[in-house]
Amino acid sequence: xxxxxxxxxxxxxxxxxxxxxxxxxxxxxxxxxxxxxxxxxxxxxxxxxxxxxxxxxxxxxxxxxxxxxxxxxxxxxxxxxxxxxxxxxxxxxxxxxxxxxxxxxxxxxxxxxxxxxxxxxxxxxxxxxxxxxxxxxxxxxxxxxxxxxxxxxxxxxxxxxxxxxxxxxxxxxxxxxxxxxxxxxxxxxxxxxxxxxxxxxxxxxxxxxxxxxxxxxxxxxxxxxxxxxxxxxxxxxxxxxxxxxxxxxxxxxxxxxxxxxxxxxxxxxxxxxxxxxxxxxxxxxx
Amino acid sequence: xxxxxxxxxxxxxxxxxxxxxxxxxxxxxxxxxxxxxxxxxxxxxxxxxxxxxxxxxxxxxxxxxxxxxxxxxxxxxxxxxxxxxxxxxxxxxxxxxxxxxxxxxxxxxxxxxxxxxxxxxxxxxxxxxxxxxxxxxxxxxxxxxxxxxxxxxxxxxxxxxxxxxxxxxxxxxxxxxxxxxxxxxxxxxxxxxxxxxxxxxxxxxxxxxxxxxxxxxxxxxxxxxxxxxxxxxxxxxxxxxxxxxxxxxxxxxxxxxxxxxxxxxxxxxxxxxxxxxxxxxxxxxxxxxxxxxxxxxxxxxxxxxxxxxxxxxxxxxxxxxxxxxxxxxxxxxxxxxxxxxxxxxxxxxxxx
Numbered sequence: 270x271x272x273x274x275x276x277x278x279x280x281x282x283x284x285x286x287x288x289x290x291x292x293x294x295x296x297x298x299x300x301x302x303x304x305x306x307x308x309x310x311x312x313x314x315x316x317x318x319x320x321x322x323x324x325x326x327x328x329x330x331x332x333x334x335x336x337x338x339x340x341x342x343x344x345x346x347x348x349x350x351x352x353x354x355x356x357x358x359x360x361x362x363x364x365x366x367x368x369x370x371x372x373x374x375x376x377x378x379x380x381x382x383x384x385x386x387x388x389x390x391x392x393x394x395x396x397x398x399x400x401x402x403x404x405x406x407x408x409x410x411x412x413x414x415x416x417x418x419x420x421x422x423x424x425x426x427x428x429x430x431x432x433x434x435x436x437x438x439x440x441x442x443x444x445x446x447x448x449x450x451x452x453x454x455x456x457x458x459x460x461x462x463x464x465x466x467x468x469x470x471x472x473x474x475x476x477x478x479x480x481x482x483x484x485x486x487x488x489x490x491x492x493x494x495x496x497x498x499x500x501x502x503x504x505x506x507x508x509x510x511x512x513x514x515x516x517x518x519x520x521x522x523x524x525x526x527x528x529x530x531x532x533x534x535x536x537x538x539x540x541x542x543x544x545x546x547x548x549x550x551x552x553x554x555x
Numbered sequence: 556x557x558x559x560x561x562x563x564x565x566x567x568x569x570x571x572x573x574x575x576x577x578x579x580x581x582x583x584x585x586x587x588x589x590x591x592x593x594x595x596x597x598x599x600x601x602x603x604x605x606x607x608x609x610x611x612x613x614x615x616x617x618x619x620x621x622x623x624x625x626x627x628x629x630x631x632x633x634x635x636x637x638x639x640x641x642x643x644x645x646x647x648x649x650x651x652x653x654x655x656x657x658x659x660x661x662x663x664x665x666x667x668x669x670x671x672x673x674x675x676x677x678x679x680x681x682x683x684x685x686x687x688x689x690x691x692x693x694x695x696x697x698x699x700x701x702x703x704x705x706x707x708x709x710x711x712x713x714x715x716x717x718x719x720x721x722x723x724x725x726x727x728x729x730x731x732x733x734x735x736x737x738x739x740x741x742x743x744x745x746x747x748x749x750x751x752x753x754x755x756x757x758x759x760x761x762x763x764x765x766x767x768x769x770x771x772x773x774x775x776x777x778x779x780x781x782x783x784x785x786x787x788x789x790x791x792x793x794x795x796x797x798x799x800x801x802x803x804x805x806x807x808x809x810x811x812x813x814x815x816x817x818x819x820x821x822x823x824x825x826x827x828x829x830x831x832x833x834x835x836x837x838x839x840x841x842x843x844x845x846x847x848x849x850x851x852x853x854x855x856x857x858x859x860x861x862x863x864x865x866x867x868x869x870x871x872x873x874x875x876x877x878x879x880x881x882x883x884x885x886x887x888x889x890x891x892x893x894x895x896x897x898x899x900x901x902x903x904x905x906x907x
Contacts (some may be wrong), residue, residue, distance in 0.1 A: 320632070404779060
């Protein structure tokens with residue numbers, strides 16, 4: 270099968286290779302290109318009475334998006350996304366390392382375990398966290414019964430709860446690419462480092478870590494980007510003072526009924542992400 | 556032993572498979588006449604209301620729920636088809652009508668319309684009676700008697716710094732801005748940007764005290780002790796108080812708003828006759844009383860009054876005294892330009 274594929278894709282049979290790519294291209298066109306095009310067209314439209322979209326085009330929505338009142342929201346979002354990525358990396362790297370080198374026959378079971386939270390909607394997960402973190406929740410009740418606390422701590426609706434939710438949900442996005450790239454590091458290279466007199470720390474620092482860097486970058490990108498658009502976490506676990514970009518956008522579509530402006534904000538977010546990835550690729554090649 | 560799948564049988568299956576959904580759809584269409592698709596607030600109907608209707612008429616009610624009216628509006632606006640009957644707040648009716656989402660309910664086909672109290676006939680928000688009042692209630696303050704020693708009396712109590720991080724506000728443009736207007740003595744008819752600036756400042760000033768802007772989950776927070784003071788809709792609190800008897804409801808001394816949730820027929824509803832039957836059924840005195848007893852909102856159905864639980868009927872928090880009734884006002888019907896000013900102001904409060 271693999272050999273047939275590589276033969277088909279080798280360029281000798283352009284028609285066949287196009288056919289093979291057709292499902293993927295079709296999928297991309299239907300679910301990415303068309304909706305994104307619709308979004309961009311809407312972003313130039315005008316918002317009419319009661320949120321009717323009026324198809325008169327201009328840049329007014331983009332001009333509004335650069336109002337300085339949205340700057341704190343942008344910085345807050347970057348802060349939360351950055352902190353989540355950093356925490357995921359700090360927690361995820363040792364985890365991926367353990368999975369790769371020490372988990373042995375438990376490896377597959379643990380990998381499945383890592384994915385288990387994904388089997389339910391994050392909504393369910395967040396509501397469970399509310400039960401755990403609440404003033405009359407598991408943690409507070411236990412600590413108060415043990416006499417550690419006299420007054421319950423308000424964990425919910427704080428930056429702590431938001432970060433916890435984000436890290437909890439996005440951790441697998443960091444761990445899986447890390448695991449994939451650590452798994453690809455040839456053991457022989459690490460052994461060679463030992464043979465040449467490197468200690469464990471030096472071997473890790475000079476061999477394993479540099480070889481796993483593609484996984485680190487992929488994991489960070491895969492965590493950081495969806496975090497930028499997250500709005501559910503704040504909606505459920507966060508309070509009104511931690512309004513993020515995702516909330517701002519979802520509010521335009523729901524409460525304010527201003528789809529053109531919401532589209533413009535989304536388009537800007539997309540442009541920022543695509544631009545960032547493009548710069549990163551250029552930097553990587555250079 | 557299972558027979559291995561031959562190529563031919565696989566091909567046959569592959570050709571037939573796409574037909575299955577259309578076959579299923581065809582079966583569905585056959586019984587379509589006996590169905591009403593009803594889109595309502597969550598916790599907003601009696602437990603037996605709909606099964607009883609189905610038992611009596613053989614018409615199945617497909618019941619769908621929403622917890623946020625903006626979300627519901629967005630869903631319908633984005634083209635969700637298939638609903639026949641929806642529940643809309645009085646002040647939202649212009650918005651639904653101007654987007655052509657609803658069509659008038661022909662009053663002459665309803666036998667039971669006369670059961671409604673005269674106060675709810677030909678109301679200001681819908682003088683031609685194109686919708687049918689379902690339940691009504693007030694917006695007020697919920698508080699936990701055990702945690703808040705001095706019962707709140709005024710909307711200003713929601714601005715009191717001693718309750719920092721224990722307050723929640725409804726995540727609803729109309730309620731929050733109306734209250735700010737009431738406190739600032741600004742009439743709802745205003746279009747003056749200066750007025751809206753003052754409103755925004757007042758709500759932003761309150762923000763550091765607010766733990767949640769929420770229209771549904773704050774009820775859990777009240778029960779769980781996350782918050783102790785909340786802007787609430789009357790019946791929602793009475794339902795919640797069944798779980799936590801420490802919760803009480805106050806209509807602030809400044810007065811408040813009342814709203815009427817109305818049954819409205821979706822434009823192009825496919826099951827018109829059965830939808831009208833359902834509306835007429837919901838207007839029956841015993842049915843309306845059953846709903847009111849279960850959801851603890853006030854019913855606009857006068858004929859239902861004798862069957863409403865005495866406790867509820869005598870409770871001035873549910874059915875305010877005539878003197879208090881005079882202090883209650885309906886939300887002003889906004890035109891699209893005002894509506895824009897309101898939602899812009901609210902959006903700015905959220906961002907601030």
